[in-house]
Amino acid sequence: MPYNKNLSPKQLSLFTSLALALLAALTALIIRFHVLVFVASFVFVFTAAYLLISYAIKTYTNRQIKILYKLISRTKAGKKEVYYYRNILPEKNLDEVTQDVEAWAEQRKVEIEILKQNEVFRKEFLQNLSHELKTPIFSIQGYVETLIGGAINNPEVNVKFLERTSANIQRLVNLVDDLDEISKLETGELQLNPKLFVIQDLVKEVFELLADKMTEKGIVATIKKGCEQSITVLADKEKIRQVLINLVDNGIKYGKQNGTIEASFYKTPSKTVLTEITDNGIGIADEHSSRIFERFYRTDTARSRKIGGSGLGLAICKHIIEAHQQTIDVRSTPDVGSTFGFSLKAE
Ligand SMILES: Nc1ncnc2c1ncn2[C@@H]1O[C@H](COP(=O)(O)OP(=O)(O)OP(=O)(O)O)[C@@H](O)[C@H]1O
Ligand SMILES: [Mg+2]
Structure with a gap:
């Protein structure tokens, strides 16, 4: 068995009962100096103390563990859980509980990683999207303002500027169509027709x-x-x-x-x-x-x-x-x- 500085509940009950039994037996021995009295009080106090202490520890730790499991699963106990808490949980030893908590923590870590990654994706997506929108919008704005500012009456550039405006509008339309397509594909809305x-x-x-x-x-x-x-x-x-x-x-x-x-x-x-x-x-x-x-x-x-x-x-x-x-x-x-x-x- 590997060395563990935390005593198991059994060991704890055993040592405490032994100490109590020894103390009681020695007291008995002082009052009545007889080997039989010593042995009898030792056995009696040890048995009683052991049973009481281990029961107390078990009840206490089970209650704490139950709270822990409830926190972990964060659910209101359904029928299944009630059965679980009553029958399966008390059988679990602390090592198994530790393993469960570790597995839970590991799972949380993975979930957090995914969330962080999604957050990065979301930020990148918004950044990219605004960049993609900005470029054509700014050109449209530029051409329209130049036209309003007088270029509309200049036959050398007016049609050219309008054509460029139209090309940029087309670019925006394509972008929106693509985005629409992607979001449909991502939400599974788009049905395949094989x-x-x-x-x-x-x-x-x-x-x-x-x-x-x-x-x-x-x-x-x-x-x-x-x-x-x-x-x-x-x-x-x-x-x-x-x-x-x-x-x-x-x-x-x-x-x-x-x-x-x-x-x-x-x-x-x-x-x-x-x-x-x-x-x-x-x-x-x-x-x-x-x-x-x-x-x-x-x-x-x-x-x-x-x-x-x-x-x-x-x-x-x-x-x-x-x-x-x-x-x-x-x-x-x-x-x-x-x-x-x-x-x-x-x-
Ligand atoms: N055949 C290829 N040769 C070299 N690079 C390519 C080739 N195909 C794609 N790429 C690279 O991959 C990138 C992504 O391609 P994708 O088709 O998704 O975008 P796009 O062609 O730039 O824009 P869109 O398809 O939305 O009009 C391109 O910008 C280019 O850098
Ligand atoms: Mg392409």
Whole structure:
């Protein structure tokens, strides 16, 4: 048994009763000098004292422990708890109680950590959001004030300023739409509508949709050789279209002039289909790749080059793919390129 400077209730009762019994027996011995008197009073006082003291200690500690458990669980005793307090709790020894309290404290610590983290997230979110709102609002304010101040009558700039105002308003609308989408996905409000479709066809449609943007940058998008054979997946087609639009759009925005985007498809043994979108663009450094799926997260390159949107695209992609109970991830090397891959259920 390990050395413990706190005596157990049993030991405490034992030692106190022994001391009392010895004292009583010695007193008896002084009054009546006889071995039998000594032994008899010792045995009697010891037994009585031991029973009384251990009962008193047990009752007292049980009451204290009960208060402790009530504090820990912070509930009003229901039927189950009453049974627990009456029958199971008295059987617990102090070591078990200590273990329970330690486990409780540990759990609290974890909960507090999560709360602290959420608090950091909340602060970051508000900070990012106000930053994202400020930029277009300040430009709109600037253009409108300049127009009111007289530029409205200057045919050289008036239309240009109005167009820029309109572009900034569009940016705000996109931001609000994205936020709306994220909050719907997070509250689980958005219902998936899964159906069967050929993933290559959808990718081709997305390439088509973004063709102008690609031409502007001289980017050529293709389906990888050997991946042309149609693969049918079961997923919410419109939501997956949204994922693909963001991935291909990122491939263009963060791609090099005259670069390439390539889509590839693989069936896995676990009856899923892996879709990958690969570009040969600026790539992502290791320290960023684990964070780019967070809301508003953008790499320094994206920020400093002032390309890209609000940084909500990948957060939305992740939500959509996770709502399908699938995964999305990235492999990337700076200046070489990036591959974003996500899985979907095969037909
Ligand atoms: N293909 C890529 N190559 C290099 N960096 C990328 C690529 N895709 C994403 N990133 C980085 O990850 C960040 C987050 O991407 P995400 O799609 O969430 O935001 P965004 O494209 O900047 O804005 P949004 O999609 O909201 O318009 C980007 O800002 C960029 O820094
Ligand atoms: Mg994006």
